[in-house]
Amino acid sequence: MTATPTSEIRKGLAGVVADTSAISKVNPATNSLLYRGYPVQDLAARVSFEEVAYLLWHGELPTAEQLAEQTRAERAARTLPDDVKAAILELPTACHPMDVCRTAVSQLGAHDPQAEDSSVEAELAKALRLWAVMPSVVALDQRRRRGELGVEPRDDLGYSANFLWMAFGAEPEPAVVKAFEASMVLYAEHSFNASTFTARVITSTLADMHSAVTGAIGALKGPLHGGANEAVQETFEEIGSADRAVAWLEDALASKKKIMGFGHRVYKNGDSRVPTMRSVLGDMVEHYGEPGVLDLYDTLEQAMFERKNIRPNLDYPAGPAYHLMGFDTNIFTPLFVASRMTGWTAHVMEQRAANALIRPVCEYNGPEQREVPGSAR
Ligand SMILES: CC(=O)SCCNC(=O)CCNC(=O)[C@H](O)C(C)(C)COP(=O)(O)OP(=O)(O)OC[C@H]1O[C@@H](n2cnc3c(N)ncnc32)[C@H](O)[C@@H]1OP(=O)(O)O
Numbered sequence: 001m002t003a004t005p006t007s008e009i010r011k012g013l014a015g016v017v018a019d020t021s022a023i024s025k026v027n028p029a030t031n032s033l034l035y036r037g038y039p040v041q042d043l044a045a046r047v048s049f050e051e052v053a054y055l056l057w058h059g060e061l062p063t064a065e066q067l068a069e070q071t072r073a074e075r076a077a078r079t080l081p082d083d084v085k086a087a088i089l090e091l092p093t094a095c096h097p098m099d100v101c102r103t104a105v106s107q108l109g110a111h112d113p114q115a116e117d118s119s120v121e122a123e124l125a126k127a128l129r130l131w132a133v134m135p136s137v138v139a140l141d142q143r144r145r146r147g148e149l150g151v152e153p154r155d156d157l158g159y160s161a162n163f164l165w166m167a168f169g170a171e172p173e174p175a176v177v178k179a180f181e182a183s184m185v186l187y188a189e190h191s192f193n194a195s196t197f198t199a200r201v202i203t204s205t206l207a208d209m210h211s212a213v214t215g216a217i218g219a220l221k222g223p224l225h226g227g228a229n230e231a232v233q234e235t236f237e238e239i240g241s242a243d244r245a246v247a248w249l250e251d252a253l254a255s256k257k258k259i260m261g262f263g264h265r266v267y268k269n270g271d272s273r274v275p276t277m278r279s280v281l282g283d284m285v286e287h288y289g290e291p292g293v294l295d296l297y298d299t300l301e302q303a304m305f306e307r308k309n310i311r312p313n314l315d316y317p318a319g320p321a322y323h324l325m326g327f328d329t330n331i332f333t334p335l336f337v338a339s340r341m342t343g344w345t346a347h348v349m350e351q352r353a354a355n356a357l358i359r360p361v362c363e364y365n366g367p368e369q370r371e372v373p374g375s376a377r
């Protein structure tokens, strides 16, 4: 028997204001996104991902000295400890690369001498180390799956150029670095999304930063969240070309399929980041001479809008852009991890600074109290 709820149930916590945050502002009314007050599209156009990381953690863009100090620390922390590297190489290649990220972060926590130190200085240092080392995890994983040897980081390259260098073992082209860098900026932070909220829930128990990030990676893996960028690429490969998009969509909608890369819990009239990432995809299409990708992109977007009035989210342009850059599809969500590491860790610090245990209540709808069968022992 199902009891009638006596209080309002907000399934999925939709529309629930759970706390305040000064890190980013998502405004669905204006389709805008601010990081610490700065429009994300302007940050993507004018500053580096390293500057955005600093901004998210400290609240202000860095001075030249502050950036130089952070850069020095980041470049010094890019290399994986030998046993974490060895553990990655031993994981089955049948597992998803997100499992590798999750396992690596958990293991890095066990190695971190400051793991249990939650002072502001230690938390900032751990955030920086986690962010700095993620390209080594993701690139090594892609390479081992391709049967290639790992590539050591280069400390003469910025974050994005080094990431591409480690992933592909070749000097990255400036146009590709620029596109990848923009994607890192756009993916960095998005308020109380499911993975960030997971990190805050874990932090609220006063657990350590690595535990919070490990949980966040698990939450990001699902196709309703970060996993959608991979699913978009799979959709594009299944459809094949623009002339097949409308028929494919009609079939998919008739069988009640969710179309990956479309829709959003907060934005109902378009994701603030899509125009910038669509332009980045356009640059990659031109760079690699693959106009068919954009034809398919635009045709599916238009058809989805006409049939469902639903617009794309950031994962829709990001998936095919990462494909054109040469990443394997199952590495796309780990790329999101590397970027969102900045936002997650900023939220961990914000949660800890004004903590309250996150513990909602539910309306019980199971059986009423009843007797346990059998006689007393
Ligand atoms: C970076 C990111 O994490 S962005 C999100 C990435 N995720 C995806 O792209 C997965 C595909 N999208 C979705 O599943 C959803 O739009 C979500 C999970 C992102 C948001 O979901 P919610 O806010 O819970 O909206 P909900 O799922 O209730 O959708 C409302 C209506 O729109 C429909 N709808 C929403 N998104 C889609 C979609 N992608 N394809 C088809 N229908 C959709 C739903 O079926 C529902 O229709 P109904 O009212 O007739 O039942």
Ligand SMILES: O=C([O-])CC(=O)C(=O)O
Residues within 6 Å of the ligand: 187, 189, 190, 192, 193, 194, 225, 264, 265, 266, 313, 314
């Ligand atoms: O905000 C959300 O629910 C999902 C999202 O777009 C993100 O995390 O970037």
